[in-house]
Amino acid sequence: MKIFLLLLIFFITSCTTPIGGAKKVDDIKPQETPSIESIEAGLWMQMNNYEERLKTSGSRLKDKDLEDYLKKILCDLTSEYCEDMRVYVQDVPYFNAFMAPNGMMVVWTGLLLRAENEAQLATVIGHEAGHYIKRHSLKTWLDAKARTDLMVIMSLGLGVGGVPFGGDIFNVTQLLQAGFMAKHSRDNEREADKIGLDFLINAGYDAKEAPKIWENIIKEMELGEINKPLSFLASHPAPKERIDNLKEQAKEYKNKENKKNTDKLKEKVKPHFHKWVKNEIRLKNKIEQTEFILETAFKGNKNDYLLKFYKGEIYRLRGDNSEDKKDNKEENNYDMAINYYNESIKANEEFPNAYKELGLLQLKIDKNEEARANLKKYLELAVNPEDESIIKSYLN
Amino acid sequence: MIVLKKILFTLFLFVLLSCQADKTYVLVEPGNLEIENIYSVSTNKKWSQFQENDYNFLFWTIDGYTIQRIVFFKPIEDGRSLFDHDSFFNQESEKRPIFNSKMNKFEIKEFFENCIIWSREFTNFETSNLNNFKIGDVDGVSFEIIAKNELGLIYNGFGIAGIKNKKFYSVYFIAPKINFYKEYEKEAKKIISSIKIL
Numbered sequence: 400m401k402i403f404l405l406l407l408i409f410f411i412t413s414c415t416t417p418i419g420g421a422k423k424v425d426d427i428k429p430q431e432t433p434s435i436e437s438i439e440a441g442l443w444m445q446m447n448n449y450e451e452r453l454k455t456s457g458s459r460l461k462d463k464d465l466e467d468y469l470k471k472i473l474c475d476l477t478s479e480y481c482e483d484m485r486v487y488v489q490d491v492p493y494f495n496a497f498m499a500p501n502g503m504m505v506v507w508t509g510l511l512l513r514a515e516n517e518a519q520l521a522t523v524i525g526h527e528a529g530h531y532i533k534r535h536s537l538k539t540w541l542d543a544k545a546r547t548d549l550m551v552i553m554s555l556g557l558g559v560g561g562v563p564f565g566g567d568i569f570n571v572t573q574l575l576q577a578g579f580m581a582k583h584s585r586d587n588e589r590e591a592d593k594i595g596l597d598f599l600i601n602a603g604y605d606a607k608e609a610p611k612i613w614e615n616i617i618k619e620m621e622l623g624e625i626n627k628p629l630s631f632l633a634s635h636p637a638p639k640e641r642i643d644n645l646k647e648q649a650k651e652y653k654n655k656e657n658k659k660n661t662d663k664l665k666e667k668v669k670p671h672f673h674k675w676v677k678n679e680i681r682l683k684n685k686i687e688q689t690e691f692i693l694e695t696a697f698k699g700n701k702n703d704y705l706l707k708f709y710k711g712e713i714y715r716l717r718g719d720n721s722e723d724k725k726d727n728k729e730e731n732n733y734d735m736a737i738n739y740y741n742e743s744i745k746a747n748e749e750f751p752n753a754y755k756e757l758g759l760l761q762l763k764i765d766k767n768e769e770a771r772a773n774l775k776k777y778l779e780l781a782v783n784p785e786d787e788s789i790i791k792s793y794l795n
Numbered sequence: 796m797i798v799l800k801k802i803l804f805t806l807f808l809f810v811l812l813s814c815q816a817d818k819t820y821v822l823v824e825p826g827n828l829e830i831e832n833i834y835s836v837s838t839n840k841k842w843s844q845f846q847e848n849d850y851n852f853l854f855w856t857i858d859g860y861t862i863q864r865i866v867f868f869k870p871i872e873d874g875r876s877l878f879d880h881d882s883f884f885n886q887e888s889e890k891r892p893i894f895n896s897k898m899n900k901f902e903i904k905e906f907f908e909n910c911i912i913w914s915r916e917f918t919n920f921e922t923s924n925l926n927n928f929k930i931g932d933v934d935g936v937s938f939e940i941i942a943k944n945e946l947g948l949i950y951n952g953f954g955i956a957g958i959k960n961k962k963f964y965s966v967y968f969i970a971p972k973i974n975f976y977k978e979y980e981k982e983a984k985k986i987i988s989s990i991k992i993l
Contacts, residue, residue: 457918457943490918681909683890716905718895759899785924789900789936792927 424534424541429479439500439537446499453487453505460488460508460671468667469506469524472517476525476598477532484531486524492678494616498527500536511668512675512696513615517660518608521599529594535587592641596648603656606649610642615695617642623688661699672696680713689713704747711739711753715760733760751780755790762793820845823855829993830867834966835931837989840982851877855986861948863970863979865986870962872896877910877965896961900936901925903956907938907965917950919943930964931991933957940969951976953984959992966990 433439453459466486474481484502493509504527514520530536600606617639668675679692690710697706714736721731730738740757743750758773774790784790823842829835830853831846842855842865854866868877876891892909895902908922920942928937935957942950954967968983970976 455947457945457947459947681912718893719897759901762899763897786901788927789925792934793899 443501446501450503460490475602477528498530517664518604519612522609525595525598526591529591600652605657610645704743707743711736835991865968868965878914917942930957933959
């Protein structure tokens with residue numbers, strides 16, 4: 400009997416279309432709003448409330464110019480739906496973007512730092528617009544609800560049937576359910592990828608840039624904590640599969656244009672760029688991972704001295720590990736930081752901050768003469784430095 | 796009858812014990828005082844002092860934590876952080892900022908800032924205008940604060956920090972930029988200027 404029940408559960412949960420699952424949901428039409436009595440209207444209402452909170456939230460990056468720029472990309476991609484969607488930037492240093500069923504799109508600053516050009520950014524924005532048009536949130540919700548109902552019935556049935564380990568089985572079925580939802584979600588993601596790529600190419604962007612952003616994410620994951628995937632990828636197709644799909648699909652198109660708009664993106668993020676770089680360093684991810692993110696962010700940037708400087712900052716912020724490195728011949732954090740500061744100075748002899756950090760670090764390792772010379776050089780080069788009194792306290 | 800009296804007396808003791816005042820907040824009277832043998836400080840106003848052994852800090856407020864507060868951190872040693880306890884809001888513990896007693900003045904400010912950011916108490920938290928500041932006999936620093944919470948409320952403030960006997964000490968004042976900061980700035984500056992590390 401128990402075996403029969405177990406088999407029944409596995410059979411039910413292995414159906415590709417769950418009992419009572421989501422019915423066919425049509426694409427949302429431009430300027431369409433759900434009827435007030437519908438489930439979708441309830442989802443919209445919840446997200447409208449969330450959106451109202453987001454508008455005044457401290458985590459929102461209130462840069463109208465940047466938000467207008469992202470909105471323009473969205474409108475260029477999805478002209479018919481332009482007025483149905485809004486874009487907000489949230490100051491969170493991780494790679495992520497998401498779309499709510501009511502047309503609220505949120506882009507995290509970690510994504511803006513990582514996108515090498517506008518085409519890569521448009522890849523993600525187009526993908527998110529695909530979720531809206533295909534009503535994926537509603538589909539996922541209906542599907543989840545249907546499965547939850549099924550789970551309740553099954554748990555009751557198990558209870559009545561007197562299966563002693565019913566609770567444990569319930570956990571197993573929950574696991575199976577979660578697996579299905581991820582699969583369902585991944586199907587949605589594949590669909591959104593396809594739509595996003597259509598948008599991208601029709602708007603004249605270089606389709607070859609679409610897989611590149613995922614290639615960079617794979618690389619970043621490999622260099623970092625691979626057991627903790629980036630939040631955006633939690634329910635998404637494996638990046639490798641996604642790259643292959645996108646590359647395959649991109650072949651089908653004859654590009655009208657191949658625009659990347661690298662400079663345009665860099666100009667728009669410029670006011671925040673250094674803060675975002677600092678936030679990334681502050682996360683204290685694996686050093687190789689952070690270095691890779693910075694190298695991507697600085698790609699095409701003529702200010703190589705800044706990349707070197709920030710690489711120095713990555714190592715300085717890790718603190719002194721000379722004791723740990725004493726027995727092997729690897730360079731410690733401070734040695735690495737000093738090397739990078741020196742490289743930064745070599746690339747731009749007029750950059751004051753590299754002299755300052757180099758001097759302060761040299762003071763710590765008792766290279767006092769060199770430290771003094773570098774701190775003096777900093778005071779010479781810096782224009783009205785607000786930290787003059789502090790620096791002088793180290794020189795006296 | 797004697798048994799009944801004993802029971803009543805015991806019950807009375809229980810009632811007395813249950814009426815014991817909640818010691819989480821205590822009143823701070825104007826004058827000179829010492830805070831947990833860590834800081835000496837003087838105030839011209841009455842403040843409510845929040846104290847809990849579980850926390851690495853205590854704070855003073857008049858109208859409530861979100862309206863204005865002076866936060867006194869307890870000293871921390873090498874290898875520790877200002878927020879060593881894990882909570883739902885914290886990030887992974889291995890990534891918390893770590894204090895090192897060889898930090899220079901810039902790193903002292905940076906460490907303080909990074910700890911507050913790590914605690915996720917604010918969505919934005921920046922320090923600026925770093926200056927030399929004597930905390931009694933300790934050669935420390937002062938800095939200004941601008942912050943924003945999840946509701947979008949902007950805060951202004953200032954703080955001091957320094958290292959004594961290889962331990963990190965810090966105190967800061969913060970209040971909403973609208974109205975409250977200006978109202979309490981002068982008094983908070985007097986208090987923070989009077990601080991000595993014991």
